[in-house]
Amino acid sequence: xxxxxxxxxxxxxxxxxENPEISAKMLCxxxxxxxxxxxxxxxxxxxxxxxxxxxxxxxxxLLDKIIPFVAEINENIRKKLLERxxxxxxxxxxxxxxxxxxxxxxxxxxxxxxxxxxxxxxFIQFEKFLSENSSDAGRSLDFLVQEMFRxxxxxxxxxxxxxxxxxxxxxxxxxxxxxxxxxxxx
Numbered sequence: 001x002x003x004x005x006x007x008x009x010x011x012x013x014x015x016x017x018e019n020p021e022i023s024a025k026m027l028c029x030x031x032x033x034x035x036x037x038x039x040x041x042x043x044x045x046x047x048x049x050x051x052x053x054x055x056x057x058x059x060x061x062l063l064d065k066i067i068p069f070v071a072e073i074n075e076n077i078r079k080k081l082l083e084r085x086x087x088x089x090x091x092x093x094x095x096x097x098x099x100x101x102x103x104x105x106x107x108x109x110x111x112x113x114x115x116x117x118x119x120x121x122x123f124i125q126f127e128k129f130l131s132e133n134s135s136d137a138g139r140s141l142d143f144l145v146q147e148m149f150r151x152x153x154x155x156x157x158x159x160x161x162x163x164x165x166x167x168x169x170x171x172x173x174x175x176x177x178x179x180x181x182x183x184x185x186x
Contacts, residue, residue, distance in 0.1 A: 014111045024060045048181060049130055052141070055178045056126055059148070063119055066155070070116065074107040076161060081106055117157040122148050138185035145179045 016022055081103050085092045092099060122144050129140045149172065156168035 002042050005130055045163050045185075048184060052130060052178060053127075055174050055181075056123060059119075059171060060123060061175070062167050063116065066164055066167050066171075067116065069159070069161060070112055072163075073110045073112065073159050073161065076112045077107040080104050110158050110160075112155045115151045115158070119148060119151045119155075122151070138182055141182045141185065142179065145175055145182060149175055 017026070072134050076164045082094075083090070094100075126141065129144070134140070152168055152171045152175070156165065159168075161164075
């Protein structure tokens with residue numbers, strides 16, 4: 001059945017679907033349309049994969065820029081603690097074992113090696129999901145982006161340095177772009 005507008009009215013036409021010639025033409029048209037649809041989706045999927053891989057490379061590069069500053073985090077925390085002790089007028093003995101233990105305890109809170117390790121692991125998993133033709137890759141990639149967001153947030157919060165902060169902001173911006181792209185994946 002085909003509906004055709006005619007001066008604001010819809011006129012119903014009957015199509016003989018039992019006619020083998022018409023059925024063959026309809027199946028041919030449907031097959032052609034589906035083929036074009038699938039080809040378009042494959043092209044879009046390849047472009048999406050290329051974009052995600054490119055953004056993942058950016059994230060790796062940003063993490064590589066962050067890593068050299070990591071060694072300074074513990075030392076910066078130690079310096080800040082000692083400076084605050086001096087500013088408060090406390091008479092401190094830098095050789096006091098208890099003071100050294102407390103400083104190490106707080107400096108250890110700034111250790112971001114776990115976050116870096118997890119981010120690198122997430123990068124590997126992300127590439128694996130991109131390489132697999134899984135039906136639930138979109139959900140898995142979305143989950144990984146959320147996990148990367150958590151790790152980079154923790155890293156940024158722990159570091160508290162002006163050298164790392166702009167890199168963390170750029171990292172988060174790229175993650176948000178990836179998250180938006182992943183919403184298009186099925």
